[in-house]
Amino acid sequence: MAPVTLDGVPAHSLARRWGVPQAAVFRTITSCLDVVHELGAAGAPHGATVVALEQTAGRGRDGRTWRSPQGGAWLALLLRPPRADVGALSIRTGLVVADAVDELLGLPRTRLKWPNDVLLDDRKLGGVLCEGRWQGDALQWLALGVGVNACNAIPAELAPRAIALHELLPDLRPVDLLDRLVPGLAAVVAGGTVLTEAECQAFAERDWLRGRELRRPAAGRGAGIRPDGALLVESGATTIAVLDGHVELA
Numbered sequence: 001m002a003p004v005t006l007d008g009v010p011a012h013s014l015a016r017r018w019g020v021p022q023a024a025v026f027r028t029i030t031s032c033l034d035v036v037h038e039l040g041a042a043g044a045p046h047g048a049t050v051v052a053l054e055q056t057a058g059r060g061r062d063g064r065t066w067r068s069p070q071g072g073a074w075l076a077l078l079l080r081p082p083r084a085d086v087g088a089l090s091i092r093t094g095l096v097v098a099d100a101v102d103e104l105l106g107l108p109r110t111r112l113k114w115p116n117d118v119l120l121d122d123r124k125l126g127g128v129l130c131e132g133r134w135q136g137d138a139l140q141w142l143a144l145g146v147g148v149n150a151c152n153a154i155p156a157e158l159a160p161r162a163i164a165l166h167e168l169l170p171d172l173r174p175v176d177l178l179d180r181l182v183p184g185l186a187a188v189v190a191g192g193t194v195l196t197e198a199e200c201q202a203f204a205e206r207d208w209l210r211g212r213e214l215r216r217p218a219a220g221r222g223a224g225i226r227p228d229g230a231l232l233v234e235s236g237a238t239t240i241a242v243l244d245g246h247v248e249l250a
Helices: 011-018 032-041 086-105 174-185 197-206
Strands: 023-029 049-055 073-079 110-113 117-120 123-135 138-148 213-216 220-225 231-235 238-242
Touching (some): 011 023, 011 049, 011 174, 023 032, 032 049, 032 073, 032 123, 086 117, 086 123, 086 138, 086 174, 086 197, 110 197, 138 174, 197 220, 213 220
Parallel strands (some): 023 049
Antiparallel strands (some): 049 073, 073 138, 110 117, 117 123, 123 138, 231 238
């Protein structure tokens, strides 16, 4: 059987062009995150990357299913940071995804919705999910998953709230996006456990929740983020910081 490739590019060539120690491409798997956890347990190096043409059990936050048919950009990376900084890491990853998409589009059009959604024209384009594995209090590794609707079809019932990038870029291939995305993802842990002033400003320029009235994770008006990735919500004279939670608009 011929090896699985990504748009005709074999895994060993992808690893070289992305600057990661190893890459694997699967035709169909449950989830890239599952494979990355297996690699982590087997001692694979930081930056090992897994790409799937299709996921049968892709997942998002809070146990939600992430539909992952062929044509999308479905991937996960093995990260071995000295400590877990999931809040800042998720924001930083979203910025990398947004920059990669905007580079393809040729203009700043992508927005970010705390904590992990990437939006285009007010519709969901992609998402980020980070899962850690510990031994006692010691972090062993992080699995950083990213899913982007690239060239996959969007079901009619989801079209009002989801978008695929090929709607704006008909000639796009998933590898065109991943070539811009993976090198930045492998470096997200280098930024440390808090966001820099520049990263906070970059998020503020893309912040979809800022100024919107929220019901959850706290009642009030979205007011940006802290450097640790916490959402700030203005409630009367008080500003609440929320490190984790599900967003509902009021």
